[in-house]
Amino acid sequence: MSVAMKLSEPPAAASWKGSSLELRDLSLAYGPIDVLRGVSLRIAPGTTTCIIGPSGSGKSTLLRGINRLHEPKSGDVLLAGRSVLKDKPDALRLRIGMVFQHFNLFPDHSALENVALAPWKVKGLPKAQAMAIARQRLDEVGLGQRADHRPRDLSGGQQQRVAIARALAMDPEVMLFDEATSALDPELVKGVLTLMADLCRRGMTMVVVTHEMGFARKVADQVVFMDEGEIVEAGPPAQLFDAPQSPRLQRFLSEVL
Structure with missing residues (x-):
């Protein structure tokens, strides 16, 4: 999908000062079931990371762990270089915004x-x-x-x-998007993706779980492919989409592209 980098109704020219985000060996479980296993990821300030993968791979759970909607089992989350797992969740959510599939x-x-x-x-x-x-x-x-x-x-x-x-x-210092366009009719998707692309251009740090491969290819600074609660492969969009290394990612892309 082609994503324009400007809104049809131009926003104010405000810029954002995004913060860095780092996950260190993050694990998360629902009862006895491990959903995330040892996820480590660095996200530079003012960059966009798109997370792709099959349904049930742990993508949305990863966002919920970052924002403390579900408490991690182990590991750490660092915002602007400082661990936030000892902060009160409400205080953390003042700094990390989240947009869900449904508007609420x-x-x-x-x-x-x-x-x-x-x-x-x-x-x-x-x-x-x-x-x-x-x-x-x-x-x-x-x-x-x-x-x-x-x-x-x-x-x-x-x-x-x-x-x-x-x-x-x-x-917020970081914005998390959990399949923000999945509940929309196809003709409405482009406008929301264009808005997200504009936020990226203006310096917001963003982590985007998405099935919109065109958006990920065009806008992301890095793309992360997850499967079965782990990061299988991560890198620049051209590397992941044009020269995937893992057989699992190759199979996934053959089905979605």
Whole structure:
């Protein structure tokens, strides 16, 4: 899929100061079942890492471990060079934003209110300041004219843009995207991918679980292929897509490309 690097409705020219992220021998289990096994990965500040792999390979679980939605069994997560596993999860989530497959917007609140709630209620900013930040973030994702619309009056792609604006309103150092386009109709996917590409261009550190191989090839600084809870292969997009080394990655690409 071809991904344009500019939005059809250009956002404000704000840049982001992403932080580095490092996983050291990270393992995670659901009860007796090991889901992640010894995952180590370095992500430089201001870069985009796309994670690909078959269903059930541990991709989404990896994001949940980074953001402490599920506590790691062992290993470490370093943000800007410092371990965050002893921090309170809520404090960590002020620094690492996450966008899910489903939008999870409050149906009885406008787009503006959905974006402003976390800066106001969680971060403790004055309501007027939170609303001003929310309006700016909606402008950046091309939805300034729909700030007063409720989710039911927005398309799926617009709702996902609101969800992205909501995460950005917390000024995160890293953004995690968990199959952010998988719940969208095909004609709505390009707009969300274009927005994500724009965030990449402006310096946000991003970890993107995706099945959009064209996006990964064009936008990612590194691509990570996971299978059975482990990293099988990682490297620049051209290396993984054009010269895969592992037979497992070769089989996967033969099925999805």
